[in-house]
Amino acid sequence: MSNLKLKQLITLVLATISITGMIGIPMGDPKFFTQAIGLELTFIALTILSLQKIRYILIPNIVIGIIIIIGNTISPQHIDIMFSLTPAENATVLFLGGYVFQIILIISSFVLLKKKNQ
Numbered sequence: 001m002s003n004l005k006l007k008q009l010i011t012l013v014l015a016t017i018s019i020t021g022m023i024g025i026p027m028g029d030p031k032f033f034t035q036a037i038g039l040e041l042t043f044i045a046l047t048i049l050s051l052q053k054i055r056y057i058l059i060p061n062i063v064i065g066i067i068i069i070i071g072n073t074i075s076p077q078h079i080d081i082m083f084s085l086t087p088a089e090n091a092t093v094l095f096l097g098g099y100v101f102q103i104i105l106i107i108s109s110f111v112l113l114k115k116k117n118q
Contacts, residue, residue, distance in 0.1 A: 020097035
């Protein structure tokens with residue numbers, strides 16, 4: 001995959017994570033609203049930065065993606081929602097936003113970082 005396509009993929013994934021977060025925040029626990037907004041603003045900022053200087057966000061993408069995956073995995077409430085599929089909308093948002101899109105972000109950022117360092 002070319003560097004341009006990787007940059008476009010990273011920007012698209014960041015935008016998709018932001019949209020998924022906007023959908024998921026109202027479904028989440030109200031006591032974590034402030035943290036959710038902060039995380040959402042982080043992804044919006046990364047999306048904007050990806051349009052200008054993608055090399056500055058590659059390592060943060062990897063770190064934040066790993067933290068989110070670990071956080072979702074160690075949260076008993078998130079695991080319960082995803083395995084029980086109750087409510088189904090929450091399970092879908094958690095699975096896509098917390099795992100699928102994060103994995104794509106981590107891998108594409110790592111590959112582009114590796115290509116830029118060669």
